[in-house]
Amino acid sequence: MIVKIILLLAGLFLFLNGAVMSLISNFNLGVILTVAAGLGFLLWGVFYRRINEKTKNGWLKWAKRAVIALVCIEIALVAFLAYYGQFDNCDYTEDAVIVLGAGIRGDRVTVPLAYRLNSAIEYHKKNPDAVIVVTGGQGYQETITEAEAMEKYLLRKGVDPHKIIKEEKATSTNENMRFSKEILDKYFEGDYSIVVVTNNFHVYRGVQIAKIEGFENVYRKHAGLKWYNMAPCYIRESLAVLKMWVFDMLL
16 A cells, blocks of 8 residues: 555656646656656556556566566666765866756746856856856757857856857757867867866766767766756656667767
8 A cells, every 4th residue: 555655646746747847848858758757657556456466477577577677777877866966076276167058948048057057157256267168059949049048147147258158059968068179179278177067967977978078177066956857857867878878888
């Protein structure tokens, strides 16, 4: 009975969370996966007794065990990303800040992106000599590039315009880093260090991709996240990390 209640509560939370997020934020894979996971847990909870009866023997028994194993792996991966993303290692002497883009609504930054930009501003106050690269192209439901929206936000907050560099072509984290490196390689004559600024759920992959794309001196500074963004962001990010491990780091 306890397991059934947990499944129902988890399913209800995820389903409602995903449904509400689809209305107040950009519709993306994280929202879809959150709704799907919520429906899955709800159905599992509603038909808990019948599922247990049908999965006592045969291939259904192993299928159920596989599903449970996948859920446990997902929980462990999310816990790892959350833990890693809470700890910064920058010392405020880095040469450049790379603020990774996130979705915008029209021409306005979303809450997760505002958190990233605010974290970059905090860094800028302690190290005003570092240049700030805002990176991100124009995507679905966006009327300008993410980089332009980010630049406008920083300017409104009083950041020196001469310290802001826009990268407006990227459509993925890999491209964020690849195109930013092309810009910074031309900006600096010799070696330089960077600090990656992004939300806590995204810190691990952001740092790893920076290294994959050729950055050598990579440090990190995290930004927070509203509680209602956590499920969609962490679910989507966990799949992205698995994809990175398989295609970018192993192949």
